[in-house]
Amino acid sequence: MTAGSVGFRFWGVIAAAAPLILGAGPEPDPNLQAVQIVCGRCHTTKVFLKEPRSWERWNDVFADMTQRGANGTDEQLERVTTYFLENLTLVNVNTSPAEELTGVLGVRYDVADVIIARRQKEPFANLAQLASIPGVDREKLEQRKSRILF
Numbered sequence: 796m797t798a799g800s801v802g803f804r805f806w807g808v809i810a811a812a813a814p815l816i817l818g819a820g821p822e823p824d825p826n827l828q829a830v831q832i833v834c835g836r837c838h839t840t841k842v843f844l845k846e847p848r849s850w851e852r853w854n855d856v857f858a859d860m861t862q863r864g865a866n867g868t869d870e871q872l873e874r875v876t877t878y879f880l881e882n883l884t885l886v887n888v889n890t891s892p893a894e895e896l897t898g899v900l901g902v903r904y905d906v907a908d909v910i911i912a913r914r915q916k917e918p919f920a921n922l923a924q925l926a927s928i929p930g931v932d933r934e935k936l937e938q939r940k941s942r943i944l945f
């Protein structure tokens with residue numbers, strides 16, 4: 796794991812920056828395009844595009860693929876990270892760290908902090924309780940609910 800650890804840290808830094816990049820906009824999705832460029836070079840993106848995983852497991856994949864030669868510009872890697880968080884990552888509202896809450900739920904860091912403070916007092920039981928936190932976007936929750944665990 797020594798050679799991979801550099802890549803792992805690298806992706807971690809990018810992940811921290813990811814919520815700053817607001818993706819999407821009009822078609823085609825530039826984040827998905829970056830995924831196709833960075834991750835579609837050696838194999839089809841079908842090997843992962845339909846299969847959500849935890850952020851920890853994605854970081855293992857990123858480290859593995861970095862070791863196999865996956866690379867891209869900083870902007871491309873940021874877009875890849877954003878795409879994975881927004882579309883392919885599972886989050887646990889009651890246990891996941893702030894960076895995963897911001898990325899998967901699409902909330903700001905101060906909102907993630909409120910979620911964390913609240914869950915320490917009383918764990919969230921369902922989506923409705925999460926949606927009641929100011930700054931949480933109900934529409935995004937609805938779209939991403941299959942990846943939001945409690």
Ligand code: HEC
Pocket residue numbers: 833834835836837838842843856857860863864865866875
């Ligand atoms: C330089 C070539 C290369 C690039 C670029 C690449 N991969 Fe891979 N990937 C491979 C190879 C080789 C395998 C087969 C590994 C095996 O069979 O053990 C693989 C297998 C996989 C698998 C299946 C194994 C698993 O862990 O589930 C996934 C998922 C995957 N890649 C995701 C990605 C993602 C995401 C990216 C972009 C960040 C990416 N790959 C970029 C070479 C690459």
